[in-house]
Amino acid sequence: MAIVTGSCRFGLWQVHVAWQDDLVYRVRFAREELAGPVPEEILRYCAGRPADLASLESVATEGESTSAGIYRAVRAIPCGQTATYGEIARRVGTAPRAVGSAMARNPTPIVVPCHRVVAKTGMGGFTPDVAIKEALLDMERRGRVCDTGK
């Protein structure tokens, strides 16, 4: 079975996903739709329904590199909660700025919830649009998304 790609809607955006079974290779936000399927849990998540993102794996967390460690620490942030760049940095023994770079290059947003990493004094950034970050956090804080239903 080869890697599949597809997209689903999240607000004004389309979430493009490249994946295979439980492993996600790429996730990115774009304007255009992309024909094809996305993992069930991501579909549920984007629709604001109970989703278990932990059942998915990301290529970002593979290996022993510093960034892989950062991505694993970020995945450990519970749904609906946030952590600062500094907190993540201390947790893995690196600098806040390194965490920022890692988030900026995160190959699989959502699966690695980089939107839950905020600056100590505010929101922090998010490519391509910080509005997405706000919408995701908002949805997690108010919605049922965090209920895995288990």
Added chain:
DNA sequence: CCAGGCTTGGAGG
């Protein structure tokens, strides 16, 4: 090798 990034905390006005 070096520029630059989704930071931070401290100094100083």
Added chain:
DNA sequence: CCTCCAAGCCTGG
């Protein structure tokens, strides 16, 4: 409170 600045660490080019 606000601006300025350097320390700090990793990655892509």
